[in-house]
Amino acid sequence: MTEACPIREGAGAHPDALALTFAGQGWTYAALDEAVGRWVAALRARGVGKGECVGVLSTNHAALVHLFFALGRVGAVLAPFNARLTPSELGPMVEDVAPRLLLALSPFVSLLPGAEPLESFADTVARASPDCPPLESGAARVILFTSGTTGRPKGAVLTEGNFRASARGSRANLGAHPAPRWLGTLPLFHVGGLAMLTRTAYDGGCLVLRERFDADDTNRALDTEGITHASFVATTLERILDARQDAPVPASFQCALIGGGPVPAPLLARARAAGIVSLQTYGLTESCSQAATERPDEADGLTAGRALPGLEVRVVGPSGEPLAPGEEGELEVRGPTVMAGYWNRPEATREVLREEGWLRTRDLGRLDARGRLTVLARRTDLILRGGENVYPAEVEKVLADHPSVREAAVVGVPHARWGEVPVAFVVPRDGAPLAADVLEAWCQERLARFKLPTRLLPLDALPRNAMGKVERGALRQRALAPGLTPTP
Structure with a gap:
């Protein structure tokens, strides 16, 4: 043709x-x-x-x-x-x-x-x-x-x-x-x-x-x-x-x-x-x-x-x-x-x-x-927490729906007890300080307990590659930095 x-x-x-x-x-x-x-x-x-x-x-x-x-x-x-x-x-x-x-x-x-x-x-x-x-x-x-x-x-x-x-x-x-x-x-x-x-x-x-x-x-x-x-x-x-x-x-x-x-x-x-x-x-x-x-x-x-x-x-x-x-x-x-x-x-x-x-x-x-x-995640981004699937996109949407959040990214990091746990990186709107307790309460009302981020970490901007995609590998490395290891 x-x-x-x-x-x-x-x-x-x-x-x-x-x-x-x-x-x-x-x-x-x-x-x-x-x-x-x-x-x-x-x-x-x-x-x-x-x-x-x-x-x-x-x-x-x-x-x-x-x-x-x-x-x-x-x-x-x-x-x-x-x-x-x-x-x-x-x-x-x-x-x-x-x-x-x-x-x-x-x-x-x-x-x-x-x-x-x-x-x-x-x-x-x-x-x-x-x-x-x-x-x-x-x-x-x-x-x-x-x-x-x-x-x-x-x-x-x-x-x-x-x-x-x-x-x-x-x-x-x-x-x-x-x-x-x-x-x-x-x-x-x-x-x-x-x-x-x-x-x-x-x-x-x-x-x-x-x-x-x-x-x-x-x-x-x-x-x-x-x-x-x-x-x-x-x-x-x-x-x-x-x-x-x-x-x-x-x-x-x-x-x-x-x-x-x-x-x-x-x-x-x-x-x-x-x-x-x-x-x-x-x-x-x-x-x-x-x-x-x-x-x-x-x-x-x-x-x-x-x-x-x-x-x-x-x-x-x-x-x-x-x-x-x-x-x-x-x-x-x-x-x-x-x-x-x-x-x-x-x-x-x-x-x-x-x-x-x-x-x-x-x-x-x-x-x-x-x-x-409904798109949940790239297979490589899927987080397996104690046998439960945690989809980054689902958690990210809940965080991004909060009026104080400009954007968010969630990655999985190794954990001795659960295998993997989610860690969230959050870009606050207008440079305001991250109100972690407020966001934690927001997530608790909207997500099952196993989906809750174990850490909420502030960033000025999410790292992105040349195609504009979030560099989740860089975020995982940052989440594993000394002093940021997730707790149970």
Whole structure:
């Protein structure tokens, strides 16, 4: 099965409609089609052909958008590297993909030996290539490296069909919009950023791209640039509301997708009062972003919603047997958004892609009778206290629901009697002192005794890796420091 390039289609159907804005510039579909054609000519002049890889180190930039769609027309594969990584972290990834060409935004060229400046790569091309062959649904489009919290990072291969299916599922879930304007603050080296880019193009909308997230800039865009959709995490949503002092957003704004884990109930209430309908989601790189998302007409903030239309999510037991609603087990996802596999890692691919197309996520959760998903923990984060399962996400949500807490993270540490016990790290709101006794009483009212943290430790901020995920290993080491050993 083949698909037409969405930019060429847009140039024919609505050439004067805006497709992309960045740094004060705007590209209509006709102008973007012309720009992509110049990049096609530049890539072919350098000998980049079908199935070959181009590695890129860059923050969000219009040139990265041009390159992405040009590689689709050439039949080549984009490998975007995380711009927050060090040269020693980047080296193994470059070695894995063996790129035909390396490009980097000018400030990052020195971090990637052999890289050429991204912004000026197509500047010398005088004429755009008119070639725009059909895109094969099964063709690899992107290699996205997982965060690599254990072992060497793996490159998930996402296809044109994966992105198309993700866009269709999201559209079916959110409802069609005649001209969506997505605010692009998520990085394009992340599956969430690329999902927004492709979703907007397939829907004939406009990506309002930003180099990075900034709360004041985001609020200006919401108030003045006709934004209809956005994607945030809980911390950025709170920063937006704080910066605008909870002032309502324009009625043209439809909804925000919220990833990265459970959102505190008070924050969701604040967002709704300001007109920001916030839909919790569950997704992963290997499922091309969203796997489950709340429906706009039934969102209550209690779950991550049902499987995206066109996908299936199930919970299985230790032997892979499907479990009934309410039972806890490992989450699996099936459908056209599931990756083709890991780049040059056949064994790792076989470990996660089960028979009949099910993707093993290694996350733990449960489904309710309506098929709505509650994510409990990564299997590696599960805490076994005296034979009882303690799910960090459950304890973290209780802590984060307290008005004095900005965010929290819970880890398990060894204990002579119980095997493991939970320790909580808490970031107080507005730098206030940690009221441990108040939080202990709050937790005691809402959690079973075996789930209660044995310590509540204050932090100015949670440590995060280059992908923005909490570094639980660092927190475990801190919890084991002398003087912090948990008591029975």
